[in-house]
Amino acid sequence: MARHIFDLKHIFRREIQMAYVCYYPATGRYLKGFDLPGWGERYDAGRIPKDVPSVFHTGQRRLELSEAPEKVLLKKQAASLPDIFSARSGVRIISERVRQILEAFDPGVHQILPIEAFYRDGSKPDTAYFFLNVTKHLDTVIDEASSVKMAFQIVGEKSRDQMELDPPTARNLVIRKDRAAEHNLWREKRYPYLPLLMSDEMHAEFKAQKIKAYHFWRAEER
Known part of the structure; x- marks a missing residue:
């Protein structure tokens, strides 16, 4: 029974695709003088x-x-x-x-x-x-499934064309798999302050080559 449950979990993990948010740490090592x-x-x-x-x-x-x-x-x-x-x-x-x-x-x-x-x-x-x-812009975030909110514009009004994480430290982001397909590195059109997003495949190559760069957190694809 334990082996059967393990196999089901393994299959489930494979079906949930992940993209990665390229978090840029605000530390001296990455913000060089x-x-x-x-x-x-x-x-x-x-x-x-x-x-x-x-x-x-x-x-x-x-x-x-x-x-x-x-x-x-x-x-x-x-x-x-x-x-x-x-x-x-x-x-x-x-x-x-x-x-x-x-x-x-x-x-x-x-x-x-x-x-x-x-x-x-x-x-x-x-x-x-x-x-x-990076000039590639996509609109992939599923707002209703993510920890996000409408951002205030300079005039003090909220705009659905400008979105942000809520809170800024949130790590719950869900993106549309069909819109992200065949793209490997991009910015989100409606999220000007969101870091770059990266495909599973490119992230795997960064990891394989031990690239010393971003910290990453996962964004689910649906």
């Missing part, structure tokens, strides 16, 4: 459109080459840098290993541009790094 030489000066001088920092956070469009950062100065040397970390204004920087995974799963989907990473003494990390702009 940095600067973006050249880019910061151009932005502060008004030579880069004011909406570019919001693009870093929301990925609402692809950037022109003149708008994207070209260099990142790492202020502290480390024996082992994460494969994904954040820089000024939410700039997301990824290693060569992550770039290869993204291109293998989503060829040509995401905007990935080379960025020169270096330390104060001029030395460079052992791996190449890239600027990542």
Whole structure:
């Protein structure tokens, strides 16, 4: 009887598909001390459109080459840098290993541009790094099955077009399997503050390659 129950549980787990929310921990290891030489000066001088920092956070469009950062100065040397970390204004920087995974799963989907990473003494990390702009947006969250609420707009009114987790630490998110099918990394259209979402398959590859990056929590697919 025990073996029979175990088999049923195993089958049930396989039928419940999971996507993963890419939680970005607010710790020093992932929020490296940095600067973006050249880019910061151009932005502060008004030579880069004011909406570019919001693009870093929301990925609402692809950037022109003149708008994207070209260099990142790492202020502290480390024996082992994460494969994904954040820089000024939410700039997301990824290693060569992550770039290869993204291109293998989503060829040509995401905007990935080379960025020169270096330390104060001029030395460079052992791996190449890239600027990542995730511009794929899907509408997959099933609101009534998730711990979410309508968000307030600047004018003080609630809008169903803008949603958020409730509470912000909630880990109950259910997404539509049919809408997420064949997509591996995306943002949610109506959830501007929700982290990136990732497919089971891409998450398994991150785990297999021991990518040092996000923390993950599961979102159920129905």
